[in-house]
Amino acid sequence: MRNPFEGVKLPPDAEAFIDSVAKRLPRLGGTSIKDRELRRLALYRDSLEVYEAFVRSVPSIDDLHPFYRTSLEIVAGDLNKVKVCLASLSRGVRLARRVLKQYMAQIRASEEEEANKLMRAGFGRASGILRKRKECVKFLRDVFAQMKKLMAVDPELPTIIIAGPPNVGKSTLVSRISSAKPEVASYPFTTKEIHVGHIDTERGKVQVIDTPGILDRPMSERNPIEFRAINAIKNLNGIVVFLFDASQGALYSAREQIDLFEEVSSIKRTLPALNKIDWVDEGLREEIASYLKGKGMRFLEISAEKGVGVEELKGEALKELFQQNVGEEKA
Ligand SMILES: Nc1nc2c(ncn2[C@@H]2O[C@H](COP(=O)(O)OP(=O)(O)OP(=O)(O)O)[C@@H](O)[C@H]2O)c(=O)[nH]1
Ligand SMILES: [Mg+2]
Numbered sequence: 001m002r003n004p005f006e007g008v009k010l011p012p013d014a015e016a017f018i019d020s021v022a023k024r025l026p027r028l029g030g031t032s033i034k035d036r037e038l039r040r041l042a043l044y045r046d047s048l049e050v051y052e053a054f055v056r057s058v059p060s061i062d063d064l065h066p067f068y069r070t071s072l073e074i075v076a077g078d079l080n081k082v083k084v085c086l087a088s089l090s091r092g093v094r095l096a097r098r099v100l101k102q103y104m105a106q107i108r109a110s111e112e113e114e115a116n117k118l119m120r121a122g123f124g125r126a127s128g129i130l131r132k133r134k135e136c137v138k139f140l141r142d143v144f145a146q147m148k149k150l151m152a153v154d155p156e157l158p159t160i161i162i163a164g165p166p167n168v169g170k171s172t173l174v175s176r177i178s179s180a181k182p183e184v185a186s187y188p189f190t191t192k193e194i195h196v197g198h199i200d201t202e203r204g205k206v207q208v209i210d211t212p213g214i215l216d217r218p219m220s221e222r223n224p225i226e227f228r229a230i231n232a233i234k235n236l237n238g239i240v241v242f243l244f245d246a247s248q249g250a251l252y253s254a255r256e257q258i259d260l261f262e263e264v265s266s267i268k269r270t271l272p273a274l275n276k277i278d279w280v281d282e283g284l285r286e287e288i289a290s291y292l293k294g295k296g297m298r299f300l301e302i303s304a305e306k307g308v309g310v311e312e313l314k315g316e317a318l319k320e321l322f323q324q325n326v327g328e329e330k331a
Helices: 014-027 033-047 049-057 066-076 079-109 112-131 134-149 170-177 224-235 254-267 282-294 310-330
Strands: 159-163 195-201 204-210 238-245 270-275
Touching: 014 033, 014 112, 014 134, 033 049, 033 079, 033 112, 049 079, 066 079, 066 134, 066 224, 079 112, 079 134, 112 134, 159 170, 159 224, 159 310, 170 195, 170 204, 170 238, 170 310, 195 310, 224 254, 238 254, 238 310, 254 270, 254 282, 270 282, 270 310
Parallel strands: 159 204, 159 238, 238 270
Antiparallel strands: 195 204
16 A cells, blocks of 8 residues: 555645746736736636645545554644645635636626736735635645655554664664664664565565654653654554663663553553663663563563574564464454
C-alpha cells in the first residue's frame, strides 16, 4: 500500500495565487474591451480549478485507516480544523465562481466603457473571498506537504515495531535486521518520524518499523514525536520489540524503562530485549532482568551495534509475529 496522501495536489497560497492571476491579465487581449474583460474573469474562474483539484485529491478523512488518520491528527494538531478548512475552502471557491459569473453577466450587459471597472470589481470580490481563507489555505498546505513526505507504511502487513525510550539503539537494530537505514546518533530523539524497512521471509514480506523514543510520562505531557511511536504501536498489525538500555550510558533508570515497557506491553504483544550488552551496567541489567523474570517473560540480551544476539532476536520476533498472525487468522 502507498501513503494515501502521496497524490495530494498541494494548493498555492492565496496571495501567491491572486498575484499569479493578476500578472497574467495584462497579456490577455480580445476583439473588444468587453470581450477582453470577459476573458480576464474567465481566466480567473478557470484558475480556481487548482483549489478544486486539491480538495478532490485529499482522501476522505473518515475512511482513512486509523494509523493514517492518527498520523494526520498528529501533524495537524486537530482533525476538525482540517475538515473545517477543507469545507471553507470548497465553499470559498464555489462562492468566488458564482461572483465571477455574476460580474461576467454584468459585463455582457454593460457599455464598453464600464467593462474594465466591472472586471476590476469582480477580480477584487473574488480575491477578497479567497483572502478570507488564506490562513486555512496555508494551514492545509503545510499539513499536507508534511503528510506527503511520510514514508509509506502498510497497515495490513505483518509488522515488527521497534520501540522503547530514546537513545536505546532502536534505529541501530532496525538497520541491522531490515532494509531500512535510519539515522543513528548518540542523543535522544534522533528519530522523529516513523521509518520503514522490510524483511523478506519464506512466509512473505514483513514490515519493520523504527519509531521515535517515548518517555515514561503521562500521555497528556507527551509531544507529537512520541505520539508517532504510540500511533504505530496502537494501530499497526503485529508485535513490538521493546528495547531496554542496560548500558553504563543509559539515560533512563530501570524503573522508568520498566514503567514504559508495562505501558507498551499493555497495548500490544511485546518482546523485550536488553541492548548495549557490550557496555553493560550490571546494576541496571540485574534490575531489569529480575523484573522480567519475575513476570515470567523471556528476553534476549543483545548488542545491536556489535551484532551480538541480533539474529536470534530477529528470529524470535518473526516466530512471535507469525504465531500471532496465525492466531488472528483462526480467531
Ligand atoms: N555500546 C553500544 N552502543 C549502542 C548500541 N546500539 C546503539 N548504540 C549507540 O547508542 C546511540 C543511540 O543509537 P540509536 O540507534 O540512534 O538509538 P535510538 O533508540 O534509535 O535513538 P532515538 O531515535 O533518539 O530514540 C548511538 O550512539 C549508537 O551508536 C549497542 O549495542 N552498544
Ligand atoms: Mg532512532
